[in-house]
Amino acid sequence: MILALRALGVGDLVTAVPALRGLRAAFYGEPLALAAPAWLTPLIELIGGVGRIVPTDGLTLHRWDIERPRLAVNLHGRGPESHRLLHAAAPESLWAFANAEADHLDGPEWTEEEHEVQRWCRLLRHYGVTCDETDMSLAVPDRSAPRGVTIVHPGAKVPARRWPADRFAAVARQLREAGHQVVITGSVSEQDLRVRVAERAGLPASALPSTGLAELAALVAHARLVISGDTGIAHLATAYGTPSVTLFGPMSPARWGPPDRPYHRSIWHGTRSEPGDRPGPDVHPALLAIGEREVLDAVTEVSAASHLMSKL
Incomplete structure (x- = not known):
């Protein structure tokens, strides 16, 4: 074994x-x-x-x-x-x-x-074992999931990696107004955060789907777009090739970011981390430096790239 x-x-x-x-x-x-x-x-x-x-x-x-x-x-x-x-x-x-x-x-x-x-x-x-670093795909779970939604995921386990809820809500509201079907995802412990973002974005209760891990994976696999901080759902977007915009704070995307694909965009205004660095209890300054317009511009870029790739 x-x-x-x-x-x-x-x-x-x-x-x-x-x-x-x-x-x-x-x-x-x-x-x-x-x-x-x-x-x-x-x-x-x-x-x-x-x-x-x-x-x-x-x-x-x-x-x-x-x-x-x-x-x-x-x-x-x-x-x-x-x-x-x-x-x-x-x-x-x-x-x-x-x-x-x-x-x-x-x-x-x-x-x-x-x-x-x-x-x-x-x-x-x-130790002599060959690896393909691009082989990150996952099977799609056999779960019912809506197709073509835009996922906004405001939570993260570490507080330093959580972009302010008001900014997520502003982005979600503008995407909704632009015709996106926006849903807000998160863990059970992040329910209050999800509700706050949804309410401030003017989204209905149906925009707060209840998802276990398999259901979340299916949702990401069939999604139009994923917007999140540097947390697990961003890696699911990578695994399924779902267009994504990922906001980085204490950790550089050079260490945890998506592969070099035009339909994945990392936004980071930080500096090189040092050995032993640990995220603090407050939102990281690199995250606070990211504005709503920058995120929306990135959405436009990855959406255009995804549309172009679908034509090839």
Whole structure:
């Protein structure tokens, strides 16, 4: 059995898809298990090739309820905690970034300023596995979803990545007036934020769809456009090739942004992050520097690019 660890969120999972597919191809015929949060199961099923999900809560695991893996692959971080967690599964081999504190020295060195997709593919290439960094697509869930909606997603797990609600509402209102069918998405904990944005944009209650993870993926797959901060739904737009405008704050799009496609647009007015930087409790200044007109102009650009691509 091959065991991979990626105990993080939606965007983290999507950026690891090329590496997971590289593992699947390199060890075809052997079971591939993924240690990840159980709530990501609907999304993991859309990747294909993962035969077993080992539920984790971050790096907390009371014990590994699996057989001894032939190989464990750390797609989670640089260690040492994640390295030690995988060592506890007693694998015959461990593939991971070098970390002396975890007594793992044969892996490549960690590079802080590196795109997340490239990072994990580089790790696997170090061990002789081929990865296609463009292979980020997901299957479309078999769920009913409206087609052609414009999704505005104002939330983000980290406050520093949340563009002000009033600005999201202003953009949503102008898009509605321009003929877009706008919906406001978010998690259960973001319901008050969604309602506030919808009300200020003059949207009806029907613009607040109730979506689980599979339903959200289906909605994105069939959407006209996604507007969001640097959070998981932006990576779903990448996976489905849905035109998107993503607003970046504390983190550079060079590390977490979409691939270079004309129908994806990243907006960022920040500076290069430093190792150890962590988002604070307030909206990041780079996000506050983004104006509503800049977002609407970006919508026009990606919409035109998408229309052109559909004609080719």
